[in-house]
Structures are given as structure tokens and as C-alpha cells.
Amino acid sequence: MTPFLYRIAQAFYQRYGSEISQLAFVFPNRRSGIFFQKYLAEVAGKPLFSPRVTTINDLLAELSPYTAIDRISLLVMLYKRYIELRQSDETFDNFVFWGDMLLGDFDDVDKYMVDARQLYTNIHDLKEIDEFYLTDEQIEIIKRFWGHLFFPSTESDNKQQFIQLWQILYDLYTRLRQDLADRNKAYEGMIFREVAERCRRKEPLDLPYTQVVFVGFNAITEAERVFMEYLRDTGQGDFYWDYYAPTLQDSYNKAAFFLNDNKRRFPSKIVIDEHIDETPQIELISIPSAVGQAKQATDILQQLIDEKLLSPERAIDTAIVLPDEELLLPMLYSIPSDITTVNITMGYTLQHTTVAALMDSVFQMQRHIRFTKGDPRFYHIDVKQLLGHRFIASRLGDEAHRITTFINDNNRAFVSPVELGHHPLIELLFRIPTTADEAADYLTRLLEYLQQDAPADEVTDDDNSPVGFSAVEREFMYHYYITIKRLRDVMTEQHIAMSVDTFFRLLGKMAASISIPFRGEPLSGLQIMGVLETRALDFENLIILSMNEGVFPVKKVAASFIPYNLRRGFGMATTEHQDSIYAYYFYRMISRAKRVYLLYDSRAEGLKSGEVSRYIYQLKYHYRVPIREIQVNCDIATFSPTTITVDKHRYGIEQKLADFLSGGKSALSASAINRYLNCPLQFYLQYIEGLERPDDVAESVDSGTFGSIYHGMMQRIYDRIKGDREQVTVTADHIDAVRKDKALLTHYLEICFANDYYKTPQHPKALTGYDYLTGEIILKLIDKTLEKDRALTPFVYRASELRITGEAPISHHRAVQLKGFIDRVDECNGRIRIVDYKTGKERLDFQSVGELFDSSATERRKAILQVLLYCKLYRENYHPASPIYPAIYIIRNLFDKFEWNIKYEKEPFTDFDRVAADFDQCLTACLDEIFDLGRPFTQTTEELHCQYCDFKLLCKR
Structure with missing residues (x-):
């Protein structure tokens, strides 16, 4: 199929020959102009002077006395005029979003040459409409709009605000235009209108071309239409429309909306005989993934290469069209290695880049800074997010890991600058700007540092480029850097004051509106482009991604203050x-292609409907175009978890187990035994291999820390009562004195928080915020515990947090070393009590010792096993004459049905000797199993035990 632009080049060269250099060709975009020059060179077959090739935007800019102004300066000028007219103190930050909308409206007003006074005048009396000399249709449309908004006259506050704003829009529009004209500046619509107004007045434009040829246009604005009519009427204009596709001849097709009017108004001087009879081969491919479309496009390209339908050296005849620009980077990373040249012609929004993600993290960090006694503190999540960003991590290396480890190990929810260290990048990153100017300096210096060549210890390649930065990423950094500098310059020039937070938010909004152009050599390599860039171009192989309804065609409508009815009326x-x-x-780009591949995301989740574009249904059911449909599914492996067993003869396990035997350097605790009964594999990973869940910062007191603080408080209280004595008889007066001493209890609470939560044992401090509330809860539990203890007085207090060790014999004349920490030992009613505090949910009854060691039980009494082990060890170490019996304080039950007595066979359990023999037997059997080298460590068969296991992902349960 001969490309449309080739036919144009061929026709004009046949008529004008070398005189074609006297003409000017105007295209919808630059790329189509470049392809036209390529085809013209092919047609001529010899060197010749090229005609002027331009776009209509550039041509009108040449004919206007004004120069284009940048968007930031324009916004600032509009803001200053708005404040003056509205007499408002609205901040620039709040103004930016809808200020941008206003600029878009002003641009449309000028491009469509609307009478701004008629549009923006506030209409309270409908009779005033007649003075505007509008058509009956326009008057009816405007009546419907204003009647809906403003009648009856008792408007809401929102309507009143809209009316007030509407009343100043005309003045705002005219004064902005006057300010720009005084500076010889203009926005694009103003440039268009100025040229069109001159054309209406029949003023000469002084064009240095014999003919101006417009090629490949479709929808044109009123200003463009007036300009084209002027050239048509003066005999200088010639027009060629790419309307040859059969689907575009269908009057019911929306694609033909402008066709008849354009061809009637602007006929062609040269007849281009172009009939398209061939129907492209179309494949519709559904993929349940966005990025998966890029991977599938790679497979298509590779298939075309293998079938000799695509030459890697001449990939110019193949195009990938991306209606969703976010797929650009996944697509670039998926290009087959055979294709060495790729040309990109599309924009990529700055907010989707890696440097924008870094800036967002910086903004969040700055917003969450907290001051303690005047010293700044940085929120740990923000710090970790920044340190984890690839740009930062690549330059910090091990320093990032050191800081993260320090934060986790010391539970720093908020980190001071001193604790972060003195690496140059750290000192640069964790500064606190106080003005917008300092914020701009802060960000530019950060980007300058990242753009610098890496120090010798950070260099990983020979070209001394920053670690891990690609050329594209450095380009992203450059554009963000320029944006910051430009915003700063405008602030200085226009004397706009703003806070640091406003500066950051404005910069983020600007990043969302800035599109980074990718430019390459259009006449070589695979073509990757957006939808707009396809105008007037033809390709043999066409791969279009994101063929989803709402993406192509795009569902997004530009924000505007001008409602639909008024837009239509004017x-x-x-x-x-x-x-x-x-x-x-869509219909134009597929018309001349030989092979068309349409890919869409079939997922229906969240805001994604998974619905294919309406164009597909039109092709299938209206035009009856044969479409081959392919469904690509993601392979999801489903499998039953493999049972993991660990042979004790391997990996040095035998020696590690020997460390727990008599004379070794380790000992088993009750928690370790309970862990083994829950899951032998979990025991192996945690106690034999020493694997632990990584520490993380607890922003509030978790259950484990809560229990530690409670334990510490009880130990300090009773140790104070005991003093230096070996033991003491605690009386009701002792308890009452402590309960009344609120200052002492608060002091102990602060010490325990510093030890167990803040990790600053040398610096206890008063509790604030949520920690204060948690502390109050702990104080109430302590008071309630003391109240329960008072009912037992007098009793003898012996020790708290008593470290105790012992051994248990097992087979082959071996003994296992055991250890434990008893929360409290006292003597009550002639019996030694081994007291264990539990902050979790526990049951205090059991029927047999055997059930305590039953690994298949789902509600095994782990707390009872633990306290019985403590009873055994205490008896063996101290040989007390008095009976020993266990007690468990379930803290959560202190205010409701509190009992500390354990029940054995439904009776109060008051003497450990009743179960001592059974306990020794069961314990020995359990330890024998652990140290039996012929019995591997295996996963538990009870999956309920896996629910809260730290190694759940490791063993795939």
C-alpha cells in the first residue's frame, strides 16, 4: 500500500519539479513533515532544494508579532490580575489548578474566535440576551444554562461565588491579553486569533511562498479555518485531506464528522487518485495485564522478524502506538535485542518518572517533620522510603543500610539529623528549608549532587557515570531541575511570595502537567508514538496497545469553566x-496497514472495566471486518505445598544440637519447647539456625512491648518493697503505700518505656500523645494487680525476673540444658508460688500432662507448660521444704472474673508434686525427639499453627 504522504510528494513533484522549493507544506505535526521530505527525496531520485515544511502552529507563530510565553509566567500574570480584580487573598497554590483551567478556556475562546464579552457577561435578565445578536439556537441554549444556574434569584453560596467569578472573567481575559500585548508576548490561542483577525480584515500577510499546501488535517479551529479561507481566497492555499479509507466514507461514523465540510470548503487543486480496497489483517489480543501488553508486543515483533515480515534494519515500516503513555518505559524495556534502533515521538509526563517519585518522597518527608524542644525529627517511614529510592541508595551504598538498621534496632519513630550521620548526601537530603527560595535551592542542589559523577568508591563502570543512572533518567532529572529553576525565576521576577509547602505542592502540580518530549531520528528504526503523532503517517505493521474503552478513545474531558451548553452555543x-x-x-491509521495488532487489558478490577474499545465492536458488527481474536492468559502455577524435612545429619545440625547438651553454650527455654511442639521446622529455623524476623519500628506499643513494660513495672515495685533483703513479708500497708505514690509509679513507667520502647535507657522522659494513653492503661492494670495482691497479704516476696537454669536427662546418658526467667516467686499460705504474668489470652485448666505436650492439639495450654517447667527448675535449684504451685496472672482478666489458680482435672492445682513425675516423663520424651538424629525436622500438620508464623512465606504454607 502506497503511503498517503508518498502520493502527495509524487503528485507535487510531477507538477512542480524542482520549483517545488517555492512551496510551503503545512502538516499536523513535525514527524509527518519529516516523512514527507523522505518520500519527496525518493520520488525525485536526485538532490533538490526542499520546500518549506512546517506545522500550522509554527507558521502562525511566524506571522504573528508576538512571541510565545511560558506557562508558569502566564499563570503568575493571571494570578496577579485575578487578585487585583477579585480583591482576594487567595494563595497562589489554591489558584494554580483552576487558574490553569482559565488559561485553557482563554486559549479556546481565542482559537474559536468567540466574542468574549458575550460569553462572559453575567446575565441576570434574560431579555439582555437579545442585545448580543445571537442566533435563536444560541439564545435557547444559553437560556437553558443560565436558567438552571441562577433562577430563582435565591442562589446558594456556591452559585453566588460562581456568579462573582463569572462577573470578572471578561475583565480578567481582556486585561491579561493587554498585559501580554504590552510585553509583546502571547499564548498560543492569542497568536492564532491575532493572525486570523488580520485575515478577516483582508490585511496582507506577506507570505514568502507561492503556495501553502495543507496536508493531513481533520478537525480545525475557527482561527485556523479563517486563516485557511484567507489563503484559499487569495489563491495561495491548497488542501489535501486523508479521507480515503472506506470506513471514513460512512456518514454514520463519527470519524467523518468534519469530512464533508472540509472537502467542500477547502478543495484540492491536484486530484490524488487514492483508493483503499484492501482490508488489513487484524488480530485482537486480550491480556489480563497492563505491562503484559508490552511483553506481548515484543512477541509480535519477534514473530514478524522470524517470518521475514519485519527487517530489524528497516523497522521504520512498523509502529507501536501507545494511547496510555505510562506504558512507554515497559515497552522500551521489552524491545527485542534484534531491533537496535528505536525512535520515540511522544510525550511522557514528568510525574510518572523516577525523579518525580523521589521528589514526592522529599515533599512527604518535609511535611512530616516534627520538632521536639526546637530540634527537628524526621518520620522513620519517610526516611526509609527516601533511603530505599534507587537514586539515593545507589549513592549511599552501605550507609543506607546502616541508618535503616539503627532506626529499627532503636525503635526510632522519629529520627534526629545527628542520628542519620554525616554523609554529604545525607546532610544535603535532610535539610529543612524555611522559605520557598531555600526550598528551590535545596532541591536544585540535591539534583546537582545526583547528576555529578560518582566518587571513586561509588563508580561501577569505566565511563564514571552515576551509579545505576540511565541516560533517560538523567534526562528526567534535567527536566525537573529546569522546572524548579524556572519556577524560582518567575517567583523572583514577579515578586510572588509563597510558603515552602505551597512551593512543593505547586512543583508537584507542574510536574503533572509537564510532558517530556522524546525526539530521535524519525527516518530509522522501530517507531514508537502516541496517538496524536500518527496523523498522516502509514505503516505496514501496526501494534496498538491499550485498546480499552476509556483509554482509546480517551474518556478524560479537559476541565473547563465553560459548560457544555455554552460551548456548543458559541x-x-x-x-x-x-x-x-x-x-x-483510529480508522485512518489502520486503513493502509497490512497487519494490525490490537491489544487490550482484560482485567476487570478497581476502576478498570476490562472492556474493549467501541472501535472493535464497530469493526466487527457494523463493518463486518474479520478479526482474529486471541486470549492470552497468565500462567498461574497451583501446587500443593511440598513437605519440607531437614535431615539432622546435614548442614552441621548435629553440632548445633550438641550445643544445647550438658557443657554446651546454649540452653532451651520453655518458649523453644513450645515452638517445637507447634512446628519442628519453625523450631529449627529459629533456635538452631538463629533466623529472626527483621526488626521494624513500632510506632505504638505492641503487645510484646506492652508485656515487657508491665513486667518491668511489677519487678521495680516489689524490689523496692524488698530493698536489700533476701526476702520480705509484704503487708497491706506496703501495697497501699505504693498505690498512693503516683509520682513513683509514673517514674517507673517512664523508665520502663525508655528501656523497652524508646530504647533510650539513660534518658527517660515524660510520656505524650498516644504513649501517654497507653501508659495510663498500664498504670490502671498495675493498680488492679496490686489490689488483687493486697487480698493475699501477708505473703513473702522472694524475687522477680529470676533467671533459673537446670538440666533434663535424655537417652544415651545425655542431658539437655534448660533455662527460664520466672516473673515472680513468693510464698503464700505456706506454699511457694511461681507466678507468670500473661498479657495474652490463656486458659487455666488441663486434664493431663500429656495434653500439654500434644503437638496435634489446636488449643494446647502453652502457658501452663511454661509455668510447670519453671516449677521443676525452681525445685531442683532451691529444694524448698514448702510445696510449689504455679500461678498465672492473666492481665486482661483483672477487671472481670480474675483467677490465678490453675485447675487440674477440674480441681485447684496446689502442688507441683502431683504431676512432677508425669511432667519429667513427657519432657524427656519431647527432648528425646528433638535430639534424635534419626528424626528429621518437619513442618507441622496443623495449618492453624501457621497462621501467625514468621516463616510462613518461607515454607510456602
């Missing part, structure tokens, strides 16, 4: 224009 672009424009893009 002849401005509406949603119908957008629908027809995108329909034209």
Missing part, C-alpha cells in the same frame, strides 16, 4: 469533537 469544541477526532485517528 461553536467551541465539545466532547463530540473529541469523540470524532479520536475515531478519525
Whole structure:
């Protein structure tokens, strides 16, 4: 199929020959102009002077006395005029979003040459409409709009605010234009209108071309239409429309919305005989993934290469179209290695880049800074997120890991600058700007540092480029850097004051609106482009991604203060224009292709409907175009978890187990035995291999820390009562004195928080915020515990947090070393009590010792096993004459049915000797199993035990 632009080049060269250099060719975009020059060179077959090739935007800019102004300066000028007219103190930050909307509206007003006074005048009396000399249709549309908004006259506050704003819009529009004209500046619509107004007045434009040829246009604005009509009427204009596709001849197709009017108004001087009879081979491929589309496009490219339908050296005849620009980077990373040259012509929004993600993290960190006694503190999540960003991590190396480890080990929810260290990048990153100017300096210096060549110890390659930065990423950094500098310059020039937070938010909004252009050599390599860039171009192989409804055609409608009815009434672009424009893009681009591959994301989740584009249904059911449909599914491996067994003869396990035997350097605790009964594999990983869950910062007191603070408080209280004595008889007076001493209890609480939560034992401090509330809960539990203890007085207090060790014999004349920490030992009613505090949910009854060691039990009494082991060890170490019996304080039950007595066979359990023999026997059997080298460590068969296991992901349960 001969490309449309080739036919144009061929026709004009046949008529004008070398005189073609006297003409000017105007295209919808630069790329189509470059391809036209390529085809012209092929047609001529010899060197010749090229005609002027341009876009209509550039041509009108040449004809206007104004120069284009940048968007930031324009926004600032509009803001200053708005403040003056509205007499408002609204901040620039709040103004930016809808200020940008206003600029878009002003641009449309000028491009469609709307009478701004008629549009923006506030209409309270409908009779005033007659003075505007509008058509009956326009008057009816405007009556419907204003009647809906403003009648009856008792408007809501929102309507009143809208009216007030509407009343100043005309003045705002005219004064902005006057300010720009005084500076010889203009926005694009103003440039368009200025040239069009001159054309209406029949003023000469002094064009240095014999003919101006417009090629490949479709939807044109009123200003463009007036300009084209002027050239047509003066005999200088010639027009060629790419409307040859059969689908575009269908009057019911929205793509043909502008066709008849354009061809009638602007006929061609040269007849281009172009009939498209061939139907492309179309494949529709559904993929349940966004990035998966890029991977599937790679497979298509490779298939075309293998079938000799695509030459890697001449990939120019193949294009990948991306309606969703976010797929650009996944697509670039997926190009087959055979294709060495790729040309990108599309924008990529700055907010989707890695440097924008870094800046967002910086903004969040700055917003969450907290001051303690005037000293700054940085929120740990923000710090970790920054340190984890690839740009930062690549330059910090091990220093990032050191800081993260320090934060976790010391439970720093908020980190001071001193604790972060003195690496140059750290000192640069964790600064606190106090003004917008300092914020701009802060960000530019950070980007300058990252762009610098890495120090010798950070260099990983020979070209001395920053570690891990690609050329594309450095380009992203450069554009963000320029944006910051430009915003700073405008602030200085226009004397705009703003806070640091406003500066950051404005910068983020600007990043969302800035599109980074990718430019390469359009005449070589695989072509990757957005939808707009396909205008007037033809390709043999066409791969279009994101063929989803709402993406192509795009569902997004530009924000505007001008409602739909008014837009339609004044002849401005509406949603119908957008629908027809995108329909034209689609049907035109597939018309000359030989092979078309349409890919879409079939996932239906969240805001994604998984619905294919309406264009597919039109092709299938209206035009009856044969489409081969392919469904690509992600392979999801489903399998039953493999049972993991660990042979005790391997990996040095035998020696590690020997460390727990008599004379070794380790000992088993009750927690370790309980862990083994829950899951032998979990025991192996934690106690034999020493694997632990990584520490993380607890922003509030978790259950484990809560229990530690409670234990510490009880130990300090009773140790104070005991003093230096070996033991003491605790009386009700002792308990009452402690309960009344609120200052002492608060002091102990602060010490325990510093030890167990803040990790600053040398610096206890008063509790604040949520920690204060948690502390109050602990104080109430302590008071309630003391109240329960008072009912037992007098009793003898012996020790708290008593470290105790012992041995248990097992087979082959071996003994296992045991250890434990008894929360409290006292003597009550002639019996030694071994007291264990439990902050969790526990049951205090058991029927037999055997059930305590039953690994298949789902509600095994782990707390009872633990306290019985403590009873055994205490008896063997101290040989008390008095009976020993266990007690468990379930803290959560202190206010409701509190009992500390354990029940054995439904009776109060008051003497450990009743179960001592059974306990020794069961314990020995359990330890024999652990140290039996012929019995491997295996996973538990009870999956309920896996619910809260730290190694759940490791063993795939």
C-alpha cells in the first residue's frame, strides 16, 4: 500500500519539479513533515532544494508579532490580575489548578474566535440576551444554562461565588491579553486569533511562498479555518485531506464528522487518485495485564522478524502506538535485542518518572517533620522510603543500610539529623528549608549532587557515570531541575511570595502537567508514538496497545469553566469533537496497514472495566471486518505445598544440637519447647539456625512491648518493697503505700518505656500523645494487680525476673540444658508460688500432662507448660521444704472474673508434686525427639499453627 504522504510528494513533484522549493507544506505535526521530505527525496531520485515544511502552529507563530510565553509566567500574570480584580487573598497554590483551567478556556475562546464579552457577561435578565445578536439556537441554549444556574434569584453560596467569578472573567481575559500585548508576548490561542483577525480584515500577510499546501488535517479551529479561507481566497492555499479509507466514507461514523465540510470548503487543486480496497489483517489480543501488553508486543515483533515480515534494519515500516503513555518505559524495556534502533515521538509526563517519585518522597518527608524542644525529627517511614529510592541508595551504598538498621534496632519513630550521620548526601537530603527560595535551592542542589559523577568508591563502570543512572533518567532529572529553576525565576521576577509547602505542592502540580518530549531520528528504526503523532503517517505493521474503552478513545474531558451548553452555543469544541477526532485517528491509521495488532487489558478490577474499545465492536458488527481474536492468559502455577524435612545429619545440625547438651553454650527455654511442639521446622529455623524476623519500628506499643513494660513495672515495685533483703513479708500497708505514690509509679513507667520502647535507657522522659494513653492503661492494670495482691497479704516476696537454669536427662546418658526467667516467686499460705504474668489470652485448666505436650492439639495450654517447667527448675535449684504451685496472672482478666489458680482435672492445682513425675516423663520424651538424629525436622500438620508464623512465606504454607 502506497503511503498517503508518498502520493502527495509524487503528485507535487510531477507538477512542480524542482520549483517545488517555492512551496510551503503545512502538516499536523513535525514527524509527518519529516516523512514527507523522505518520500519527496525518493520520488525525485536526485538532490533538490526542499520546500518549506512546517506545522500550522509554527507558521502562525511566524506571522504573528508576538512571541510565545511560558506557562508558569502566564499563570503568575493571571494570578496577579485575578487578585487585583477579585480583591482576594487567595494563595497562589489554591489558584494554580483552576487558574490553569482559565488559561485553557482563554486559549479556546481565542482559537474559536468567540466574542468574549458575550460569553462572559453575567446575565441576570434574560431579555439582555437579545442585545448580543445571537442566533435563536444560541439564545435557547444559553437560556437553558443560565436558567438552571441562577433562577430563582435565591442562589446558594456556591452559585453566588460562581456568579462573582463569572462577573470578572471578561475583565480578567481582556486585561491579561493587554498585559501580554504590552510585553509583546502571547499564548498560543492569542497568536492564532491575532493572525486570523488580520485575515478577516483582508490585511496582507506577506507570505514568502507561492503556495501553502495543507496536508493531513481533520478537525480545525475557527482561527485556523479563517486563516485557511484567507489563503484559499487569495489563491495561495491548497488542501489535501486523508479521507480515503472506506470506513471514513460512512456518514454514520463519527470519524467523518468534519469530512464533508472540509472537502467542500477547502478543495484540492491536484486530484490524488487514492483508493483503499484492501482490508488489513487484524488480530485482537486480550491480556489480563497492563505491562503484559508490552511483553506481548515484543512477541509480535519477534514473530514478524522470524517470518521475514519485519527487517530489524528497516523497522521504520512498523509502529507501536501507545494511547496510555505510562506504558512507554515497559515497552522500551521489552524491545527485542534484534531491533537496535528505536525512535520515540511522544510525550511522557514528568510525574510518572523516577525523579518525580523521589521528589514526592522529599515533599512527604518535609511535611512530616516534627520538632521536639526546637530540634527537628524526621518520620522513620519517610526516611526509609527516601533511603530505599534507587537514586539515593545507589549513592549511599552501605550507609543506607546502616541508618535503616539503627532506626529499627532503636525503635526510632522519629529520627534526629545527628542520628542519620554525616554523609554529604545525607546532610544535603535532610535539610529543612524555611522559605520557598531555600526550598528551590535545596532541591536544585540535591539534583546537582545526583547528576555529578560518582566518587571513586561509588563508580561501577569505566565511563564514571552515576551509579545505576540511565541516560533517560538523567534526562528526567534535567527536566525537573529546569522546572524548579524556572519556577524560582518567575517567583523572583514577579515578586510572588509563597510558603515552602505551597512551593512543593505547586512543583508537584507542574510536574503533572509537564510532558517530556522524546525526539530521535524519525527516518530509522522501530517507531514508537502516541496517538496524536500518527496523523498522516502509514505503516505496514501496526501494534496498538491499550485498546480499552476509556483509554482509546480517551474518556478524560479537559476541565473547563465553560459548560457544555455554552460551548456548543458559541461553536467551541465539545466532547463530540473529541469523540470524532479520536475515531478519525483510529480508522485512518489502520486503513493502509497490512497487519494490525490490537491489544487490550482484560482485567476487570478497581476502576478498570476490562472492556474493549467501541472501535472493535464497530469493526466487527457494523463493518463486518474479520478479526482474529486471541486470549492470552497468565500462567498461574497451583501446587500443593511440598513437605519440607531437614535431615539432622546435614548442614552441621548435629553440632548445633550438641550445643544445647550438658557443657554446651546454649540452653532451651520453655518458649523453644513450645515452638517445637507447634512446628519442628519453625523450631529449627529459629533456635538452631538463629533466623529472626527483621526488626521494624513500632510506632505504638505492641503487645510484646506492652508485656515487657508491665513486667518491668511489677519487678521495680516489689524490689523496692524488698530493698536489700533476701526476702520480705509484704503487708497491706506496703501495697497501699505504693498505690498512693503516683509520682513513683509514673517514674517507673517512664523508665520502663525508655528501656523497652524508646530504647533510650539513660534518658527517660515524660510520656505524650498516644504513649501517654497507653501508659495510663498500664498504670490502671498495675493498680488492679496490686489490689488483687493486697487480698493475699501477708505473703513473702522472694524475687522477680529470676533467671533459673537446670538440666533434663535424655537417652544415651545425655542431658539437655534448660533455662527460664520466672516473673515472680513468693510464698503464700505456706506454699511457694511461681507466678507468670500473661498479657495474652490463656486458659487455666488441663486434664493431663500429656495434653500439654500434644503437638496435634489446636488449643494446647502453652502457658501452663511454661509455668510447670519453671516449677521443676525452681525445685531442683532451691529444694524448698514448702510445696510449689504455679500461678498465672492473666492481665486482661483483672477487671472481670480474675483467677490465678490453675485447675487440674477440674480441681485447684496446689502442688507441683502431683504431676512432677508425669511432667519429667513427657519432657524427656519431647527432648528425646528433638535430639534424635534419626528424626528429621518437619513442618507441622496443623495449618492453624501457621497462621501467625514468621516463616510462613518461607515454607510456602
